[in-house]
Amino acid sequence: MSSTVTTQASKSPPRPQAPVGPRLIRWGVTLIILIPFIWGALGLEISPGRIARAPELVWNIVSAMFPPDWSILGRSMDKMLESLYIAWVATIIGAMFSFVFGFLAATNMAPRWIATPIRALLSAIRAFPELVLAIMLIPAFGLGAFTGTLALGLHSIGTLGKLTSEVIEGIDEGPLEAMKSAGGTKLSTIRFGVLPQAMPNILAYWLYRFEINVRASAVLGIIGAGGIGADLFSFLKFRDFPQAGMTLLVVMVTVLLIDGVSGAVRRRIISGEPGKGPVSKLMGLVRTPRPAPQQ
Amino acid sequence: MTGPAEITTFEITPSERPAPPPRSGPFFVVVLLIGLGFGVGGIISGGAGVVWGLTGGVLAATALRWRGQSSHPVDALAVVFASALGLGWSGWALGERGSSVEGTTALLAAVGWLLPGAAIGFVVWRHSRRLRLASVLVSAVGWALAAFFVFLWAEGLGAVESLSRTAVQAGEIVELTGTFYATTGFFIALIGAGVTFALLVGSPALVAVAGSITFTLFAASQIGFSLIKVTSEIDKLNILAQEFWPPEWTWPNLTGQPAENQILEPMVETMQIAVVGATVGCLIALPLAFLASKMTTFNLPTFWGSRFFMNVIRAIPDLFYAMIFVSAVGFGSPFAGALAMIMFSLGIMAKLLSETVDGIEPGPLEASRATGARHSQVVQYSAMPQVLPNYVAYALYIFELNIRASVVIGIVGAGGIGRLLDEQRVFFQWDRVMAIVIVIWVSVILIEAVSVTVRRRLV
């Protein structure tokens, strides 16, 4: 123990000046947010009067929707199911193709001359909103769910491809090096080095994309590309508000349900822990906890 | 044997090795083979249930034996016998009706599948001892349930597609074909065996994969999306090139005069909608996110309340908001679009930010709570600085999303370039649509590039 060397702080260092930089940055950021906002608000002719009136107008519509018209529940559910099918098939299309594209676009898997153009292709696909893609496909494939599915699937390839390649680029390279040095082939490196690391995240992204696709497929009907969107569009257009309310309710409940289930599964996949949910409890009932030694 | 060779033989006590945990790979092969077995059986039998069961059962027993799940001839006999008996019943129940399958028929036919399910479960249990007797029951019920749903969905699975739908709906009696028995058998086995072996492996992955395949095929057939259709329609893509190219950049407006900037002006309006929506939405999201995180919320009712509110907002797609607001404040109004974008941004930002707040360090919160600060001060001085960079990055990301979303809300009359798109679309002016789409596409790519660069610098 070093004794009484420092009876410090009797003489304090001089006080520094408050720096100007942070304050300037704060003002700068405020302006960067404020100026475009004012520009936008002016361009949209948003006046205080309109804002003040808006809640009442919206409330009128919402209160006209409830109570909803339960008689069309069956029809709405059928249409919602069609939207779900579209979302599911589109997600599968997206997952299958993006899996391949993801590897090709990852710089640690593919050579640069392949990865760069694939990346450009993926972001080019991504830049088309789903609905715009659907509009562009209509002249070839006509109105209907087929067109909607293709459009959603294409867009999913773009988004999932990017996410997959990012997951693959983010993996730990150590095990890959170990496998290469042990004489593994490219394919075996992917199977035993890349997939175990990347697959949970990729799977979670697939599920996440499904959640998004359910929302997207619900609106495809607006342009006649299948699903429940057409219903809501026409109900609102002809001011059949109770029917519109029912349609909206079905969409909301479905989306909430799917989000809940998919979110729980995603958390489970990412954490890798055995779940505590009812399914896992059921599994525990029928399985013996520890395997008996075999003869 | 010489000395050195003997040195290398270690004494190994077998009891020290733990039994390897089951892996899902081999079982997946078994699942597929069993499915194939019942499929082949279905084609051969064409409705003769006993033949169906016999062939399926033989292949199932072979697959089990090949993967080491059964070793005794009695096991094989049990599976084959149970399959023949059960599917004999099933085939009889289906054959009696011979048209599209209704609920009662499906239930009656599904009962037969209890037998092969139970037999396979029993064999696996007897051999591996990893399961309990109860799992045999679960396996049997799993197979029967799979059968019930598959029979109900058989039309959707494409098995009855050769029949005209209207004929079925009209109630005309149509013979169920070999394809029906093949596809239903295949998919029942896929799900049923998936359940059985998922029990054994202890992971639901097999059920998930088998279920996903089945559901995909079902969903695809429901929306008329089959591989055949894709391959036969793919050459129609030529039409796209003819219709869309070359783009037409200007066209006379409604008064008949050539207009200037008729694409760019609505695009600017779209950007304004996106900016206003993102700014207001992200601002409102700030308090909501802190209320919806366990770290910074007041109490449990507030927490659950704001979480529910947040999820409900997110549950409504952006275009639905646009439609509702258009009905409320008037058609063609960009104000409605801005309102829709506010709700859209609010939902996403609240979700992303509250998840980030969940992960902040609790220490600084405790420290300022210990100084006697009020709740709002604790949040502002200890939680806010921790999430600020994420908040800015999310805001930019949401602005990007808003651009993409606000180009389409015009389709339902909420202002911006979408309205232009819709006007030209309904008159099949595809060359003009092309010009609009190019403008949209370039803007989206440019803004994304800028936003990504800024975000990368930030975090």
Added chain:
Amino acid sequence: MIEFDRATVIYPGGLKALKDISLTIEDGEFVVVVGLSGAGKSTMLRVINGLVPLAEGSVKVNGQEVRGAAAGDLRDIRSDIGMIFQTFNLVNRSTVINNVLAGRLSMVPRWRSTIGLWPKADVEVALQSLERVGIVDKAYERASNLSGGQQQRVGIARALAQEPELILADEPVASLDPVTSHMVMRDLQRINRELGITTLINLHFLDLARAYGQRLIGLRDGELVFDGDIADVDEDVFRGIYGRAITPEDLLDAAGT
């Protein structure tokens, strides 16, 4: 003055962290609390400012009951108690001065803290607190750019900025190296002597406790097993608190070298 009267804490899950503690701490005392980890040291400090609620008994700070105090009263009690943490609990992304100003949050009007318009007097208090621990030159740097010892001094300055009557220090040196530990302990001792602030410190290093403490409180499994002057403390007393012989791990200067 702090009065514990049969204070008992039960955590959700049934763990009794504090059992029937009764003692009194007079103004201006420098008290060291020792015990193994899990003995209830942190809990004992946290019931004083109400961060952990009491299950039974009572704790009074200057005659004011902490148990069951209304939110506003609890804030008043807390505003007079400075707290120092093992992991410093600074907001890493904020500047040092902002971290210290957090100590004055309970004393400024809410609108002022919301827009960050601090009264001159409060900024002055914060700067003086920093001067007292000798790191005012770092005032406008990010907290994360400071070394561990400096960060802990910011923590002390934050407590001082409250102009407290009492300082609670929860293992203040457990994340620091031996040399810095002694410096921080001397800072705390000096503040106690110069300003007369009552100080309670949790420690698990016995030599530090002996070197700086006046009064020593020993906890074992949530029970009070020793309370007396540091001069009366010998090997046997420590053995009674720890339930085993002293090992080098219990001594800072032995463990550090």
